Amino acid sequence: MKLNRRDFLKIGAASGAALSMTPSLLCAMELEEGGKDVSVGTNWGKGKNRQAIPTTCLQCNIEDGLLAYVEDGRLVKIEGNPKHPGTRGKICAKGQAGINTVYSPDRILYPLKRVGARGEGKWKRITWDEALDEIAGKIKETIARDPNEVMFHYGRDRTSGYTKRFMQAIGSATMGSHTSICESSKKIGMEPTWGPDIETPDFENTKYILNFGSNIYEAAYFHNTYIQRLIDGRVKNGAKLVTFDVRLSNTAGKSDEWLPIFPGTDGVVALAMANIIMQKGLANTTFINKWTNVTADQLKEYLAKYTPEMAEKESGVPAKDIRRIAIEFAKATPMCTTYTYRGPAMHLNGSYNEKCTMLLNIIVGNIDKKGGYCLPRGMGWSNPAPKPPKPAKQSILSNPPEYPLAGHHVSHHIAHGILEGRQKLSVYIWYMHNPCYANPDAGTWDTLLKDTEKMPFTVAIDGFISESSDLADIILPDSSYMQRHDSESMPSALLPWVGARVPVVKNIGEQREVKDMLRDLAQRIGPEVGKYFELTPEQFLEHQMNSVPGLKEKGGLSFIREHGVFPVYGPEAKPEFETYKKELMKDSEGNFICPDTKCATSLTEHEEYNGISLNCPMHKKVVGTKIGDKAYTGFNTPSKRLHVHVEAWEEYGFKPMPYYFPIPEHEEIKAGKGNKLVMTTYKINTHVQSRTSACKWLSEIHHNNPMLINPRTAAERAIKEGDLVRVTSKIGYLVTKAHVTEGIHPKVVAISTHSGHWKYGPVSRAKKDMPTPYGQADADVSKNLWWDDIGVHPNRIIPISTDPIGGSQAWMDTVVSVEKAKATDKYGDIKVNLEAAKKAYHDTLGYATKKQGGSIAGDINQAIRL
Amino acid sequence: MSEVLVEEQTERRDFIKKAALGVIGVTAAISAVTSAIPRKALEAAKIIPTKKNQFGMVIDLRRCTGCRACQVACKAENGVSLGGFRSWVNYTEAGAYPKVKKEFTPRGCNHCTQPECVKACPVKAISKGANGIVLVDQTKCKNLKRRIKKCPYGAIHTDPIILKANKCTFCLHRVEAGLVPSCVNTCQGRARIFGDLSDPMSEVSRLIVSQVTTTLAPKIGEPNVYYVGISAAGNTGTDDEWMKKNREFSMLRK
Ligand code: SF4
Numbered sequence A: 001m002k003l004n005r006r007d008f009l010k011i012g013a014a015s016g017a018a019l020s021m022t023p024s025l026l027c028a029m030e031l032e033e034g035g036k037d038v039s040v041g042t043n044w045g046k047g048k049n050r051q052a053i054p055t056t057c058l059q060c061n062i063e064d065g066l067l068a069y070v071e072d073g074r075l076v077k078i079e080g081n082p083k084h085p086g087t088r089g090k091i092c093a094k095g096q097a098g099i100n101t102v103y104s105p106d107r108i109l110y111p112l113k114r115v116g117a118r119g120e121g122k123w124k125r126i127t128w129d130e131a132l133d134e135i136a137g138k139i140k141e142t143i144a145r146d147p148n149e150v151m152f153h154y155g156r157d158r159t160s161g162y163t164k165r166f167m168q169a170i171g172s173a174t175m176g177s178h179t180s181i182c183e184s185s186k187k188i189g190m191e192p193t194w195g196p197d198i199e200t201p202d203f204e205n206t207k208y209i210l211n212f213g214s215n216i217y218e219a220a221y222f223h224n225t226y227i228q229r230l231i232d233g234r235v236k237n238g239a240k241l242v243t244f245d246v247r248l249s250n251t252a253g254k255s256d257e258w259l260p261i262f263p264g265t266d267g268v269v270a271l272a273m274a275n276i277i278m279q280k281g282l283a284n285t286t287f288i289n290k291w292t293n294v295t296a297d298q299l300k301e302y303l304a305k306y307t308p309e310m311a312e313k314e315s316g317v318p319a320k321d322i323r324r325i326a327i328e329f330a331k332a333t334p335m336c337t338t339y340t341y342r343g344p345a346m347h348l349n350g351s352y353n354e355k356c357t358m359l360l361n362i363i364v365g366n367i368d369k370k371g372g373y374c375l376p377r378g379m380g381w382s383n384p385a386p387k388p389p390k391p392a393k394q395s396i397l398s399n400p401p402e403y404p405l406a407g408h409h410v411s412h413h414i415a416h417g418i419l420e421g422r423q424k425l426s427v428y429i430w431y432m433h434n435p436c437y438a439n440p441d442a443g444t445w446d447t448l449l450k451d452t453e454k455m456p457f458t459v460a461i462d463g464f465i466s467e468s469s470d471l472a473d474i475i476l477p478d479s480s481y482m483q484r485h486d487s488e489s490m491p492s493a494l495l496p497w498v499g500a501r502v503p504v505v506k507n508i509g510e511q512r513e514v515k516d517m518l519r520d521l522a523q524r525i526g527p528e529v530g531k532y533f534e535l536t537p538e539q540f541l542e543h544q545m546n547s548v549p550g551l552k553e554k555g556g557l558s559f560i561r562e563h564g565v566f567p568v569y570g571p572e573a574k575p576e577f578e579t580y581k582k583e584l585m586k587d588s589e590g591n592f593i594c595p596d597t598k599c600a601t602s603l604t605e606h607e608e609y610n611g612i613s614l615n616c617p618m619h620k621k622v623v624g625t626k627i628g629d630k631a632y633t634g635f636n637t638p639s640k641r642l643h644v645h646v647e648a649w650e651e652y653g654f655k656p657m658p659y660y661f662p663i664p665e666h667e668e669i670k671a672g673k674g675n676k677l678v679m680t681t682y683k684i685n686t687h688v689q690s691r692t693s694a695c696k697w698l699s700e701i702h703h704n705n706p707m708l709i710n711p712r713t714a715a716e717r718a719i720k721e722g723d724l725v726r727v728t729s730k731i732g733y734l735v736t737k738a739h740v741t742e743g744i745h746p747k748v749v750a751i752s753t754h755s756g757h758w759k760y761g762p763v764s765r766a767k768k769d770m771p772t773p774y775g776q777a778d779a780d781v782s783k784n785l786w787w788d789d790i791g792v793h794p795n796r797i798i799p800i801s802t803d804p805i806g807g808s809q810a811w812m813d814t815v816v817s818v819e820k821a822k823a824t825d826k827y828g829d830i831k832v833n834l835e836a837a838k839k840a841y842h843d844t845l846g847y848a849t850k851k852q853g854g855s856i857a858g859d860i861n862q863a864i865r866l
Numbered sequence B: 001m002s003e004v005l006v007e008e009q010t011e012r013r014d015f016i017k018k019a020a021l022g023v024i025g026v027t028a029a030i031s032a033v034t035s036a037i038p039r040k041a042l043e044a045a046k047i048i049p050t051k052k053n054q055f056g057m058v059i060d061l062r063r064c065t066g067c068r069a070c071q072v073a074c075k076a077e078n079g080v081s082l083g084g085f086r087s088w089v090n091y092t093e094a095g096a097y098p099k100v101k102k103e104f105t106p107r108g109c110n111h112c113t114q115p116e117c118v119k120a121c122p123v124k125a126i127s128k129g130a131n132g133i134v135l136v137d138q139t140k141c142k143n144l145k146r147r148i149k150k151c152p153y154g155a156i157h158t159d160p161i162i163l164k165a166n167k168c169t170f171c172l173h174r175v176e177a178g179l180v181p182s183c184v185n186t187c188q189g190r191a192r193i194f195g196d197l198s199d200p201m202s203e204v205s206r207l208i209v210s211q212v213t214t215t216l217a218p219k220i221g222e223p224n225v226y227y228v229g230i231s232a233a234g235n236t237g238t239d240d241e242w243m244k245k246n247r248e249f250s251m252l253r254k
């Protein structure tokens, strides 16, 4: 039916439709929302049109689609790409401040070589030839001896395999990442159960969100795309949001219910809820019996011991709320979901917590349903040939044997590993990482990077002179994200997409993108390495884009340059659900055949894991599962069904079923003995952990990080708002300011991780007169920067503590005492005892699997007074 | 129904664009649509078709995520220096543990119908433009700071470089190009709705009629930014700590 506006208004007038429909119009706009941009002209009027260049954000790792507007060769404005199915034209404050990232006076523009001792802060500008020749020479000399003596450690990679390619080309397996100080226990908690390392809840269509410690409004993975849908779900769909958190994040503060919870007890609350759901007959037993490797009866019996009363004792969450919420959640199925990114995994029992919360979805059967807990969707590409072979030797630093299940490195252990001589290094290169700032026990990294014997040659690929690159021998200036080529795909929406990061503006100095540096190094090392790097970063990206199914026909990279994303779905596109239920075909004899159409071999059936698996003799693996008289591709697990029971964990002495153990160090606090507290850290919406401090518009809003403390807890210690306090952990203390707030659990204090740089430049340190000899000054900063409080960074006093399964740092477990500062204490004082830090590291190794000398693993598995 | 809506929005877009550029007579537009909404409702909401355009905004706080993208987008869009905000978001925390809630209140110029700042400026540097947008003529401004204090909403600051009054223009340059203001463009929660309040069929007018809205305290000068779901605490007008400090700094400027 085609109506014009006048007809519509008539209908509206007659039926009152115009009024009654108004609420659904909340998103409509009369002017255009975006997609083009103009400068300010005279008298505030319209000026010049600006050129839009689609690209992908990297202020944080959500990877939103952007339109970058350029005027006279300068990046002047950024907005969300309206065609992007995740971003939908909207970006966050950090994304908006991307201009600052490109032009920050904190940024360095030239290759620098250290003169004087490490840490003395004396640099000289050198040419790229000088820098790369020296580095290539050192690498060449080292790999002739042992390639594993070259280490590459990244914080945020996003090179779509380029850094690994470089390391494989030189034959080294010694790589480090940042995953263990981020989310690895969440990944490990999920992967064995259903394959992928993350979930993509259908927030838009859900009715009930059970949020365990995730800050979806501010900082969780895919917050920018998820919050848009969550808001739609809440406003249009009336979805209820229930949040368990120790702190009143923006998410908790906006939830229908905030339930403060004792740190590290999410798992037991989830298990108690699962128990209630089973007891009340609200579980989807058919789904459990068909699609998991346990039966509903087994599960019911297993869960019976986790009562709400027991969970209340552990978590402080009232048993009656646990009961009520469990029932509400189950009754909303399949329009219900949990979300956990990533609080529950940040504990010694992190992987278990993740597995317990995941169980709630499995038992109500909302998996991959509309409005439910969905599998992530992504798109892939292939990298060009020739591909270097895998390195011949393993690296103990990369994959420490104590953590056989931690498939995402345990990189926060690296400093101790090197200092204790577990593996010799001759060249250490780090990239987009700030180990002396971002790690727990960060002080040990200072010791390491200053040690010229253990670390004879160090190279930082960094945009800034950071706490870490300040200790390097050579700094290679990294270009900003507006000057590089990368392919990207993230499960940030239920419609999969692929996008790219392309250069938007020229570098203001001599910076280069990391791919370009590695390629140049490879060629300088010699043809055996250089042969894998014939393509330029742009050609490499072009190859990747052409390999995406369906994209080459549309123009490959040029399509991406025009639209920023592939596919361009349009507003009517709807996601598919229950993607694991792709049915297998049968051959003429009635046998199921391999879903790989090129293979199509008849499959053999065998019983295992409480079900029937279908094996492909050609692929030599299980490719489907038979349920009733049908067969499906299922989940990416050994049986293609959900593994509630994880055998691999059992093999290493851990519990195979969703399980909870209390964190030993928290026992006294929970019992009300002594006056210790748990210190947690957190993120807010205007910063990522380290590098956005250089963005003036973000640091203007958030530049300090007082310790949050409950009024009751503060009163017990005679602490008032703004008072200086001393926070002491088992490895040291810091002196900061107190912010007294009702929005925190009385047994917890919290310090954000965004503040307190002691290196970086004038913006990060709020020193407007600070000279920028290797950067470009910004008159706005040198004239107008008005704040002076830059906060105190907490990571130095946080001891290493590692989840023995997933390998994550237990960021949210630190036991501290808090008192008013002493008369001699100064704001910003940080003192650490590195011997105590080393002991903490060894203590946590004790929790590792018994198979590798751990002594406590068995105990945490038994020590349950449950 | 959605088909109709799409159709209607597209046409409205063209229409408003032309109206903003002054191509279409506003009165003609109004007479064509006034029958759609009962006059009583319009009167109750103080939206009475007039011969004058008045751009305004509805901010739906149920949708605001407190992300402050609007605040930063404004800096980029309008080249606002450090030490001043044309657009900012205040946070309020209300209640006692464990029953505590947060509220976010995006703030800025209300482009009042009877602006106090216009009255206060002795050199007549501030005026109401054709679209009802309150604008500072920086060539006339003498930085007398009188209007900074006079604005009941704290929406004017001194630009530290040129030492002239600076405030929100509803991104007039974008509106003239047929685009929503930058804060609306980036709004993560789609909480900000912008349009012509003098047109009873505009989305902003309809929202004001159909939703419970209120303007900011002290409601002096007939403000034209309406809030859905604001609480008493959120409406106190108290700035966050960093914003207070920023203002102190701004007032020190000569
Ligand atoms: S969430 Fe913000 S910073 Fe992160 S990718 Fe999106 S726009 Fe960029």
Ligand code: SF4
Pocket (backbone or CB within 6 Å): B063, B064, B065, B066, B067, B068, B069, B070, B071, B089, B104, B106, B183, B186, B187, B188, B189, B190, B191, B192
């Ligand atoms: S951009 Fe929108 S959602 Fe974010 S703070 Fe501003 S008004 Fe609220």
